Amino acid sequence: MCRNNFLPTLAQMLIWNNQMIGEFLLLITGCLGLLITTILLFHRRTNSLVNFYLLFILLYVSIFSLLKSSYHLGIQEFINQTTFGYKRLSLFMFPSLFLYFNRIITDTSKWNVADMLHYVVPVLFFMTVQILEALGYLSSVVIGIFYIFYFFFILFYLLLSIRLYQGSFLSKHPYGKHVSITGRSAKNWILFLLVINTMLCVRVFVIICMDLYHGTLSGFENGIWLWATIITAIFVKLLISPEILFGSKALQKRLKMNLEKTNKIIVLDVWRLEKPTEFNNKQDELLSVKVHKSLIDKIQAIEGVVLNKKLFRNSNFDIHMLAMEVKLPKSHLTFIFKYHCELFFPEFKKMLQIRDAESLIDQGFLKENTIDSLSVTVGFSSYNPFYTAFKKHTGFSPQNYVKQ
Incomplete structure (x- = not known):
């Protein structure tokens, strides 16, 4: 009981x-x-x-x-x-x-x-x-x-x-x-x-x-x-x-710390390292074998050039110039931005420019310079495209970002 x-x-x-x-x-x-x-x-x-x-x-x-x-x-x-x-x-x-x-x-x-x-x-x-x-x-x-x-x-x-x-x-x-x-x-x-x-x-x-x-x-x-x-x-x-x-x-700070520690890592967070399973044409499918074999090395080369040399500050910087800098065929870079990056090259360039602008603002660039000067410094031809890209990537206009 x-x-x-x-x-x-x-x-x-x-x-x-x-x-x-x-x-x-x-x-x-x-x-x-x-x-x-x-x-x-x-x-x-x-x-x-x-x-x-x-x-x-x-x-x-x-x-x-x-x-x-x-x-x-x-x-x-x-x-x-x-x-x-x-x-x-x-x-x-x-x-x-x-x-x-x-x-x-x-x-x-x-x-x-x-x-x-x-x-x-x-x-x-x-x-x-x-x-x-x-x-x-x-x-x-x-x-x-x-x-x-x-x-x-x-x-x-x-x-x-x-x-x-x-x-x-x-x-x-x-x-x-x-x-x-x-x-x-x-x-x-x-x-x-x-x-x-x-x-x-x-x-x-x-x-x-x-x-x-x-x-x-x-x-x-x-x-x-x-x-x-x-x-x-x-x-x-x-x-x-x-x-x-x-x-x-905070993300920018972490990326900067990673870059300062070593160049042996992938810093930017827009890459896809997995091998694609679908291709737009037969030529891309054949090219994937060559590109994927040393994909990480190629991405590291791209990052090393664009982040260290800041080539994106040149408003005329394009994928052809990048190919010459990293000593890779243009077709390889086109393939990488097509299948292994979340952004096409023009958007990739704008992302780098806006991150550069954020970094300069945080360093006090605008204490002695104008926003127009900032837009030219990071590689935009004029203020209007800079304003549009800045707001798209940060969610704020340059003026409101500065006020924060």
């Missing part, structure tokens, strides 16, 4: 311990999230990877984690998950994540009123649940229907985000602002968020299935440790990625 009573007690203790571990992890996650959100907020003007939508998502997740964990751990007893219905605001995260991707990929910095249409359904959902709860009509059947709606809503925005990613980053030569700034790092960041979003969607689906099977309504409380782990992964990713946390200036 005692043994029969002991087993359920042991199971309850294990469940309680898992819940407590999850709550402690949530508490740490919330504190870490507020710290990182504050850092992003202070660097938002010079960080093109940060916009209102990302800040909203991180701030909501941080506050939610803090409020929930502090209540269940007994740190505070005033605000629980039903207070103000703040838990239901999680529905706003998923269109926000899609809009975050969209604004970066489409190089949109201005506020778009049409974006607010994505929040109509979450607002109606939130108000409906609040009203039904106040009137006492929030039965288990109604909650079950809301559960299913919740899942299909986040699945819809997950699919939209994946489609946007495929159309922008998996095409042969994506030209989003995102790629031109941080290349592979940015793509990996977007892909990472998509994986996180997918995991959250799967978690919701599993919980709904379990609740429907057992005939209970857990309120998505099951597997809270998994939620905490997933959210913690986001903040850890930000901590170990200075180019995302602090913006392009």
Whole structure:
């Protein structure tokens, strides 16, 4: 008899311990999230990877984690998950994540009123649940229907985000602002968020299935440790990625340090080292064997010339001049920029020029010179093309960049 009573007690203790571990992890996650959100907020003007939508998502997740964990751990007893219905605001995260991707990929910095249409359904959902709860009509059947709606809503925005990613980053030569700034790092960041979003969607689906099977309504409380782990992964990713946390200036500093240490590495983050599997013509397919055999050496030669000699400061600098400098056939360079670089040569040159301009600004070039002089120094023939390229690659006009 005692043994029969002991087993359920042991199971309850294990469940309680898992819940407590999850709550402690949530508490740490919330504190870490507020710290990182504050850092992003202070660097938002010079960080093109940060916009209102990302800040909203991180701030909501941080506050939610803090409020929930502090209540269940007994740190505070005033605000629980039903207070103000703040838990239901999680529905706003998923269109926000899609809009975050969209604004970066489409190089949109201005506020778009049409974006607010994505929040109509979450607002109606939130108000409906609040009203039904106040009137006492929030039965288990109604909650079950809301559960299913919740899942299909986040699945819809997950699919939209994946489609946007495929159309922008998996095409042969994506030209989003995102790629031109941080290349592979940015793509990996977007892909990472998509994986996180997918995991959250799967978690919701599993919980709904379990609740429907057992005939209970857990309120998505099951597997809270998994939620905490997933959210913690986001903040850890930000901590170990200075180019995302602090913006392009941090990336420039890291690239400069790498270049000073050795010329034996690939510094720029726009290269594709994998061997292409599809070619536009037979000639390219035959040439790939020669190019890929010593691809890294060729890329290092390109970087050594353009970064050390700063040939891009010559407005007439073209791929033919580069071929003569690196002593490679022009056909090899054309192939490399076609199949192994995320940017065609003209865009590659502009990227180098804008990074050079950022570096000069940070060194105080504009204290004694004008922006027109800066544009000519880095290799542009006039101010207008410099302005357009600068805003595309940094997300800011030269004047606004200087003010930061």
